[in-house]
Amino acid sequence: MTTTTAPVTTTPPPTTTPSTSTSGGTTNTNTLAGLDSLTSNFTTFLTLLTTQLQNQDPTAPLDSNQFTQQLVQMTGVEQQLNTNSLLQQLVNNTSGGVSTAVSLIGKQVKATSDTANLTGGQAQWTYNLPAGVADLKVQVVDANGTIVNSVAPTDMGSGDHAFSWNGKNLAGSQLPDGGTYTLKVTATDSGGNTLATTNYQSGVVTGVTQSNGSTFLTINGSQVPWSNIVSINQVASTTTTPPTSSASGS
Structure with missing residues (x-):
């Protein structure tokens, strides 16, 4: 008799950009908090993904396209946060930095x-x-x-x-x-x-x-x-x- 384990459902993090402020300190804080949250969510996502693969029904494997889409969404959020960080650094260098x-x-x-x-x-x-x-x-x-x-x-x-x-x-x-x-x-x-x-x-x-x-x-x-x-x-x-x-x- 074959034992089938129900697949674990993963929910990718929302693809929203962290709120920003005209204040450089607030923007930096939001960006850093977003990156920390993204790192935690990405680690959790990989854990759930590995669990799904280990416990999926061999006769009815899960759709790999779903995993690919979730990875793309996660990468998109990461790139947006990094872009915000680079833009803030550019503003700091221009307004109160070397120039x-x-x-x-x-x-x-x-x-x-x-x-x-x-x-x-x-x-x-x-x-x-x-x-x-x-x-x-x-x-x-x-x-x-x-x-x-x-x-x-x-x-x-x-x-x-x-x-x-x-x-x-x-x-x-x-x-x-x-x-x-x-x-x-x-x-x-x-x-x-x-x-x-x-x-x-x-x-x-x-x-x-x-x-x-x-x-x-x-x-x-x-x-x-x-x-x-x-x-x-x-x-x-x-x-x-x-x-x-x-x-x-x-």
Whole structure:
């Protein structure tokens, strides 16, 4: 006696495009959610398809055209989601990416950043202090978390303070260029409470790069995200007056 197992019915996912918004963040979220859902549905579909093939009646096999149609529908949704993702990336690159950031080359900018590269034996930061600082400690930390320099500035007034490190460690040895270092500012009030501080990179933009869909500006040899910029200024041009020469006639 032959045992026949009822075939499993599969329902392909609806061929609708995820809703989009004029906001880039919302569109990205919808696209990523759609791709995740598609991956899950496709895995489930393949599982059901395999189960159908294993349990179909040999005397009445299922129509292969149905499987092909479902695969085509699944592929169509995947291609639509990928197209939305590529279009969004193109919009980001055009509106707030490389094309816009290139215009900042040669301009003075200020951007939030705790890190800086040691270039030419120098690393520079600007830190901002709130009012009421009673004790201040500024440390330079390397990529391994080791403190390579530590100072206790006496100027603890509120506002921006420039800090330049000469690249020498606590032992007085000059460290090689190319390393990335972090500025750690610890400020407390008279009661010993920690106060919030902010570190910046200030300088002229010398280059623009893009990595993984994000745009970075080169400032003082360091890479700073485009989104971290807080101010942009035109570099003041310096004019030199040629020396005046006098000639005496006979």
